[in-house]
Amino acid sequence: THFFAFGKGCAFHYKKSFPDCQIKYIQVGSASFDRLHELNKIVVPRKNKTLLYVSTCYFLNNWYLADTSRIVEDINIYQQQEIILAGLKALPKTTDILLKLFPTRVEGTIPLDQENLSANIKVIHYNPTFSELIPQADILLIDRASTPLLQALTTNKPCFLLQSIEIHSDALELLKKRVVCEIDPKKLMERVRDFVEHGIYPAN
Numbered sequence: 001t002h003f004f005a006f007g008k009g010c011a012f013h014y015k016k017s018f019p020d021c022q023i024k025y026i027q028v029g030s031a032s033f034d035r036l037h038e039l040n041k042i043v044v045p046r047k048n049k050t051l052l053y054v055s056t057c058y059f060l061n062n063w064y065l066a067d068t069s070r071i072v073e074d075i076n077i078y079q080q081q082e083i084i085l086a087g088l089k090a091l092p093k094t095t096d097i098l099l100k101l102f103p104t105r106v107e108g109t110i111p112l113d114q115e116n117l118s119a120n121i122k123v124i125h126y127n128p129t130f131s132e133l134i135p136q137a138d139i140l141l142i143d144r145a146s147t148p149l150l151q152a153l154t155t156n157k158p159c160f161l162l163q164s165i166e167i168h169s170d171a172l173e174l175l176k177k178r179v180v181c182e183i184d185p186k187k188l189m190e191r192v193r194d195f196v197e198h199g200i201y202p203a204n
Contacts, residue, residue, distance in 0.1 A: 004028045013168075032131070036154040039135050048120075049196065050096040052137035053088060054130045055081060056144035056164075057102035077143075080164060080185045084143060087189025089118060095196055097121045098137065100130050141192060143185075153178065158201050162188050179203055 001023045005011035011025040058074045088097055103126050117123070124133070131151050134140070140152045143162040152159045159179045167175065175181060180195075180203045182188035194200040 002026055033150070033154055036131055036134070036151055039131065040155050046096070046136070048094050048096045049138045050098060050136055051088070051091070051139040051141060051192070051196070052098045052100060052130075052133055053084070053141040054100045054143075054148045055102055056146065057104050077164070080143060080162060083185040084141070084162070084189060087186070087192065088121065088141075090189075091193060091196055093118060093120050095120060098133055099123045100133060101125045103129075139192070139195065149179075158195055159203075160188055160192050160195075176203060 001021075003014065003023050003025050005014055005025045005027055006029075008027065011027055014023075014025060056077060058077060085099075088099075091097070097120055099121060101123065130148050134151065134155060134157070137157060140155070140157050140159045142148050142152060142159065144164050145161060145167055149159075149161060161175075161179050161181045162185055163172075163181045163183045172181070180188070180191050180201065182191060191200075191202070
């Protein structure tokens with residue numbers, strides 16, 4: 001049996017998780033990430049700095065994922081996003097903000113009053129995708145370590161991550177050299193403000 005794995009780290013953790021399986025792991029690249037490298041060469045002219053925030057999904061009542069722990073998880077996500085959104089609204093109005101919602105069918109679950117937003121905040125639900133929006137952004141903000149984080153790491157843009165799920169210590173050590181990571185969303189938004197107003201980026 002063969003299994004495609006995205007790189008050495010991925011293959012290592014699969015082997016560690018399934019030591020008794022007779023599987024040959026084949027390391028492959030990612031066509032979508034290769035395309036991102038090309039997209040990142042595009043320069044989009046803009047007057048103000050643009051911050052792109054991509055929100056994670058809610059588990060909702062998905063039968064495949066549903067259990068009692070997911071209810072608590074959704075509450076945590078909602079509360080974290082409330083704090084992040086409050087922090088975004090408090091940023092200088094000269095910062096343009098793109099809020100990319102997870103493309104779930106239930107749009108209204110995010111704690112956001114879309115009818116009373118500042119003129120500098122634009123909400124995007126389905127399209128364009130996060131990867132297509134990256135060339136328009138100067139700053140990337142992510143509230144969960146998932147695929148958007150990998151996409152963000154193909155760029156050289158400042159990146160801020162809410163450390164809302166556990167990350168292996170060896171991976172986290174490397175990640176913090178490139179990305180500003182915080183467990184507390186209030187602290188994370190303080191880091192974002194420090195960068196927007198003073199250019200302070202401790203993950204250089």
